[in-house]
Structures are given as structure tokens and as C-alpha cells.
Amino acid sequence: MKTWVAVVHREMDHRMRQVKGLSCRGAGCFGCCHGPVIAHEDEIEAILPLVTEAQLVLAAQAAAVQAAVLAQAVNVEKAGYLTNVTFPSEATVTRKQGVEALAYRCPLLDPASGACTVYAHRPLVCRGFGVSSPPANCAPGSKGKAVVPPEIEQIRDEVLGTVPSLRDRRRLVTLVDALVAEQQRRGGTA
Numbered sequence: 001m002k003t004w005v006a007v008v009h010r011e012m013d014h015r016m017r018q019v020k021g022l023s024c025r026g027a028g029c030f031g032c033c034h035g036p037v038i039a040h041e042d043e044i045e046a047i048l049p050l051v052t053e054a055q056l057v058l059a060a061q062a063a064a065v066q067a068a069v070l071a072q073a074v075n076v077e078k079a080g081y082l083t084n085v086t087f088p089s090e091a092t093v094t095r096k097q098g099v100e101a102l103a104y105r106c107p108l109l110d111p112a113s114g115a116c117t118v119y120a121h122r123p124l125v126c127r128g129f130g131v132s133s134p135p136a137n138c139a140p141g142s143k144g145k146a147v148v149p150p151e152i153e154q155i156r157d158e159v160l161g162t163v164p165s166l167r168d169r170r171r172l173v174t175l176v177d178a179l180v181a182e183q184q185r186r187g188g189t190a
């Protein structure tokens with residue numbers, strides 16, 4: 001794993017642990033694991049060796065849904081998703097735009113346990129996400145509002161501001177797209 005990835009992941013975890021009043025409960029609390037997840041290519045590099053063939057198949061299935069989600073999220077560009085990716089919560093962006101029905105589960109989530117199968121290597125966007133609202137509000141299609149405490153926005157800005165390449169859109173990719181590319185690299189059909 002690249003050194004900066006380990007350092008920034010550790011710092012994000014540390015800062016997030018200090019936020020009081022979060023509803024996040026760890027394994028089994030995975031409403032936020034739906035929708036497009038953006039990661040830096042250096043983060044992806046550490047994840048790929050852990051990914052199973054079955055997860056790659058799931059990713060290939062999710063790719064079309066993801067494309068539909070992004071295509072319908074008409075305000076995504078205005079929100080900075082495509083033109084100035086910094087640290088958007090893509091799930092929040094898509095929910096705001098009312099495309100919950102098209103949300104899909106991250107292929108790296110184990111639906112049986114509700115745990116992230118790459119937890120130690122999960123991307124920054126997953127580490128820096130937390131809400132003070134009930135976990136049920138995070139579920140795709142929920143009418144409840146997911147409330148992100150303002151200090152989390154500040155933490156994201158401060159932690160991510162230490163890594164200039166996170167502002168470089170060319171080095172960011174959705175997790176699903178990276179998994180589809182990995183499936184092709186391993187010789188599967190995407």
C-alpha cells in the first residue's frame with residue numbers, strides 16, 4: 001500500500017472517532033454502502049488483491065446500474081461530481097436527486113454479515129462518512145433525511161486537503177469501474 005494512503009486513512013479514522021453523536025454502528029450498518037463510490041487509484045491498488053471472482057461478477061452487474069444512476073443524476077455535474085471531484089458523497093448526491101430506486105449495493109459488502117470485506121482498506125469516502133440521524137435514514141429509498149454533522153465536513157476538508165492528488169480527477173475512479181477493469185485484467189468477461 002502507498003504510504004500516503006495508510007497515513008491519510010489512519011488520520012481520517014482518528015478524526016472520525018472523535019466525532020460525538022454518530023449513529024454509525026459498524027458491521028451490519030450499511031445503508032451508506034449503496035451507490036457509486038469514488039476512490040483514488042492508489043486506494044484501489046490495495047483493494048484489488050482482496051477481491052474475489054464472485055465480487056467481480058457482482059461489480060459487472062452493478063456497472064450498468066451505476067451508469068443509469070449517474071445518467072439520471074442530472075445535477076451531478078453542477079454538484080461537482082464530474083468536473084471538480086473533491087470529496088463528494090456520491091450516495092448523498094444521488095439521493096438528493098431522487099434516484100434511490102436505482103441504488104445498488106457495493107459489491108464489496110458481505111450481505112450475510114453486513115460487513116465490508118475490505119474494511120481495513122476501504123476508501124476514504126467510506127471512512128469519512130457518518131451521520132447523526134437514525135441508520136434507517138441511510139437506506140436507499142428512505143424518506144428520512146441523512147444528517148451529516150458539520151464537523152465531518154470540516155474533517156474531510158482538513159484531512160483531504162493534505163493530499164493534493166485527491167483533487168486530481170484523473171486519478172479517481174468509481175469502485176465498480178475499477179472492479180470491472182480488474183475482471184477484464186483477470187481474463188473474465190465484463
Ligand code: SF4
Nearest residue numbers: 024029031032135138
Ligand atoms: S452512515 Fe448510516 S448506514 Fe452508514 S454506518 Fe453510519 S448510520 Fe450506518
Ligand code: SF4
Nearest residue numbers: 033106108109116126
Ligand atoms: S468499500 Fe466497504 S465500506 Fe465502502 S461502500 Fe463498499 S462495502 Fe461499504
